Amino acid sequence: MNFAKEPLDAAIRYAARVDAIEPFYVMELAKEAQALERAGRNIIHMGIGEPDFTAPEPVIAAATDALRRGVTQYTNALGLTSLREAISGHYRDTFGLDIDPARIVVTAGASAALLLACTALVDRDDEVLMPDPCYPCNRHFVAATDGRPVLIPSGPAERFQLTAAQVEAHWTPATRGVLLASPSNPTGTSIEPDELAKIVDVVRTHGGFTIVDEIYQGLSYDAKPVSALSLGDDVVTVNSFSKYFNMTGWRLGWLVVPPAMVATMEKLSQNLFICASALAQHAALACFEPATLAIYESRRLEFGRRRDFIVPALRSLGFEVPVVPDGAFYVYADTRHVAHPAAGNSSALTRSMLHDAGVVLVPGNDFGFHAPQDYIRLSYATAYSQLEEAVQRLGTLFGV
Known part of the structure; x- marks a missing residue:
């Protein structure tokens, strides 16, 4: 042959x-x-x-205990109820926000969270605005869901972040929403709270979505961090156990979504990921202990x-x-x-x-x-x- x-x-x-x-x-x-x-x-x-x-000793001990108890089976696609409640408590204690645990979706890292959000919200040829520079994978998540990332030059004058004026100026009939990060990779800069509120208002005026990547939010140095969740239940935020909680390889993150979006996220999570790592979830419960x-x-x-x-x-x-x-x-x-x-x-x-x-x-x-x-x-x-x-x-x- x-x-x-x-x-x-x-x-x-x-x-x-x-x-x-x-x-x-x-x-x-x-x-x-x-x-x-x-x-x-x-x-x-x-x-x-x-x-x-790396993960501190209480987290390692919690993971070891979970292994010994054999609690390594699939969890609910939205995550362990106890972990979602712990994350909700963290928002209350840190930001003074009352976030219903039912709105929290535990994911296989922030990457899975962003992929789920884009899968739910971005349709073919939808434009999503984001700053240039930004984390490269953010635009690739949009492209992977057949959307079109639109990077808007954002220099030192804008703190390397989008402004409300830029969002308004670049919004077109094809624009579906914005994808922001505060603090940002690669720049380490945050969006000023007043400016973020203006951006959200512009997006609402156009009937679009706002996704804010907050995975570095715990690592803020000059002022008390403010979560975009304070701006209303319609804002989608992404967070992670990788950076502030030092659990990069554990691949664990979460989304906070509008109440009406929870069922959709559950359906997508069930089909695309089944669930986040059960072991990592049980270990992460120890992240919120005072010590x-x-x-x-x-x-x-x-x-x-x-x-x-x-x-x-x-x-x-x-x-x-x-x-x-x-x-x-x-x-x-x-x-x-x-x-x-x-x-x-x-x-x-x-x-x-x-x-x-x-x-x-x-x-x-x-x-x-x-x-x-x-x-x-x-x-x-x-x-x-x-x-x-x-x-x-x-x-x-x-x-x-």
Whole structure:
């Protein structure tokens, strides 16, 4: 028999939506760094947004107990009732908000939450407005549901966030809603509460939806955080146990949705995911114990200390930090004035920093299309001593 010798991919017909999803350069650069480490190089990682803290002991103990008790079967598609009640209590204690536990949908991470929200709300060719820069997967969730992400250039003057005026100016008959993040990845900036209220009002006027990613909300440094849920029951919010609660690989998050949307989310959850990890859910109950929350608060303060070190350090190296981040663990820095031949070319600059200084940062091309070559994203979710060493290495590279 004569078999064709064509590449395997030639026989595969991919869905058109795949073409709208670019590679995740953060992860590609991480793979390159890992290859250098395997070759014996010492690399300081400030690329991936993952806390260096892991789940605290009470959470680990709760997971161990759940394993021993054998409570690892499927849960309700909306999540454990006890966990939904604990999350509701957290909103009450932290934000003074009375959120009905029935509105809370426990998900397999914030990624699953966003995918469920987009599946429920975005139809073919619907436009969804979001800022440029923004977390790349947000636009890909929209594209994966056959919608059209519309990225609006949002620079330092807008704190790298959308404004109500921009939403109004860019709303078209095809626009269905907005997808925001506060605090934001990659910039670490939050939307001012008054501005967020204006955005929600504009969206309501047009009969659209507002989704707000609040996964970094617990990591706020300069003011008490305000949840978009305070603006009305029609706002959809996304949250996660990954960042503030330091449970990245546990893949656990949640949505808060309007009451009328709960049945739809349950149907979608049943069919697309069955449920979030039962073990992770039982472990997460320990996150809300007073002793555990005290641990998280001390870690939040440590992230704030790192921010207060790295922002002036970057400026001393020649980077511009046009907006000081008020949350998350990122700095979005302008590269155009550093003393390096690749200044203003973030892709080339980050490769030089990796290969010549052993420091991983991320170029702006992951996060949008408006001047991505000017910016790099730094994650300070690594040990303070590592940040100090990275600054020394980059100082040598730049001759500072």
